[in-house]
Amino acid sequence: MRHHYSRSLVVSNPEITEVRDLSTGEIRTVWDVVGEDYEKALQTRMAMKQSNEASTPLLACPLCSVPVHMVSMSKERRFYLRHETEDGRCPFRTKGGLSEERILAMKYDGARESAAHKRMKDIIAESLRCDPDFSDVEIERVWKGEEANGRRRPDLRAVWKGTLPVAFEVQLSTTFLRVIAARREFYLREGGLLFWVFNRFDMGNARLTQEDVFYNNNRNAFVANEETLLASKTTGKLVLDCIWSEPSISKGVVTWGQYNRQVSFDELTVERDRQRVFLFDADAARQRCMAELRDWPLREDFRVFWAGMRNRYDDASWLALRKRFAERGMSLPRYPSDSDGLVSLLDTLYSAKAGRPVGWGYADLVKVAHHVFDKHKGHLWAFKLMLAAHGRGPKIVAEDTTGKWRANKVKAYLAAWSQGNPEFAPDRRHDSLVSFLFPEIATDLPKRPS
CATH class of the missing domain: 3.40.1350 (Trna Endonuclease; Chain: A, domain 1)
Known part of the structure; x- marks a missing residue:
């Protein structure tokens, strides 16, 4: 087994390098026990000590069969294994100086x-x-x-x-x-x-x-x-x-x-x-x-493709993305424009995520908001969620120099949602893809607009 010593949380020269797993009988290395995740190491450290206190130890020294626990160096967060009791019968020496009981006293x-x-x-x-x-x-x-x-x-x-x-x-x-x-x-x-x-x-x-x-x-x-x-x-x-x-x-x-x-x-x-x-x-x-x-590489590759699509559409890249999404159980259209509303929806959501227009020929985000209200009312719910998820409220306010967005259109779509106006109902055709591409709104997206 290879150990990544540069990332290891084990001291450089541990006295006990192997232990016996008392549940399986297998021999495990100290590097395997401690690992490279600090949080998990502390949880393992607690579990070992608590099990020893309950007289049901998890690990023991392979030479003397005495249970072991995990100890940290005083000045550096690196760990090693120590016998619960050390009576001189084992060649491994893991204790020195004052005992815990004496220090407590x-x-x-x-x-x-x-x-x-x-x-x-x-x-x-x-x-x-x-x-x-x-x-x-x-x-x-x-x-x-x-x-x-x-x-x-x-x-x-x-x-x-x-x-x-x-x-x-x-x-x-x-x-x-x-x-x-x-x-x-x-x-x-x-x-x-x-x-x-x-x-x-x-x-x-x-x-x-x-x-x-x-x-x-x-x-x-x-x-x-x-x-x-x-x-x-x-x-x-x-x-x-x-x-x-x-x-x-x-x-x-x-x-x-x-x-x-x-x-x-x-x-x-x-x-x-x-x-x-x-x-x-x-x-x-x-x-x-x-x-x-785990899905970040696919999600990021899609974002990069979408951001550059207007400058140069690469059909081979799109087909590769279609294949990767199909392997995840999601279908993409043969061409992005083949699916009604998909291009405008993703441009809207990527704009909210970036805090600037993406795919739109507008100067700022509030103009995208006005366009979505006027032409794509079914996108408003997902757009609102994305603005909130990325803290774009202050930016919209700063760009809304006329006050028309806040005074007129925000009030209008909130009232329409409250009244159940079908003209403002969310476009649900792409919810599964949106939830995958924008997991920050996946929980709230299926909900009724409010």
Whole structure:
């Protein structure tokens, strides 16, 4: 197997280079386990540690059969594998220096809790007591498990809607992955939900343990502060700041942007069996982007052809496109002009996408809009969706120097849609092709105009 070391997330000289997969018995390399996707690596890291805590390890050292987990370097986000316990019987040496337990003792034992931590607990408790969906709000009450000696003392606990116990844990400083994984496994086993809360969160400057929580919670993180407490008191609900990542495609590459807003707990999706709570479903969005990305070359080739078609129509290129679309189950006409309304529709939508006329002999986008209203009313719905999808509203407003577009024609087509005027009904003949070429409007295109 060839490894792309330039892209690998594995340290340059890992001590353990192979592990045994305990479910299949196969030997896997550390490069295969860690992979090249940072988000997936952190999810694998959490799954390995949580499985070890549950005494159902996923991977073990092939020499000594001791379970292993994934560790990150302190200054660089590269990973290696380490024995869960190291007693000297294995030639692989993966531990050195102080143990986690000793470090935790040095950091926390005998030290008084910080004022910031105490204030965070008070903020969350006050916020929870504002929300009638939460009951039995308690700070640092011991949570006794079903198993002998199984117990935790979360920062806060409460019951959501009378059925789901929720443990709220505040993270202000570094927490070992072992601690995070053990808590996730405990609350999963006990029928509860673990909910991490930060005092601040910035993906551009996040610690590894923050990323462990973030990437294992569907790229959603939650923050409590004085502002969210005020919002909780105002709305009568538990309000937190939610920070999430959202994918988009730019020139054939998936990129992630960070977003945030205040949310109430009842807006969130709760997945107790996966110990996840989120506002934005980043996993689903990523799957949509990957599906869209697979079609990006064909979609882009079509756009390039269409943009240059007026200067030089290349019949061989069109026939090649017809063949490729047929392989995808879509038919294109023998010549673009053979299908009534297709040329005007695609010129309209590509103009909205580009923010300038494409295929039309007009100087600006608002003149295209006037022409579509006057001659191609069936295109108005798709045109409106494309303008909104690409934020062209300000451009149309700036170009509408007479005000006639906004004052007359926008009002006219909105009224016509409201009244069900058939003259303004969307032209549905090319919806499947439009949905493929312009996936950003595919969800709303089949809907009734509004």
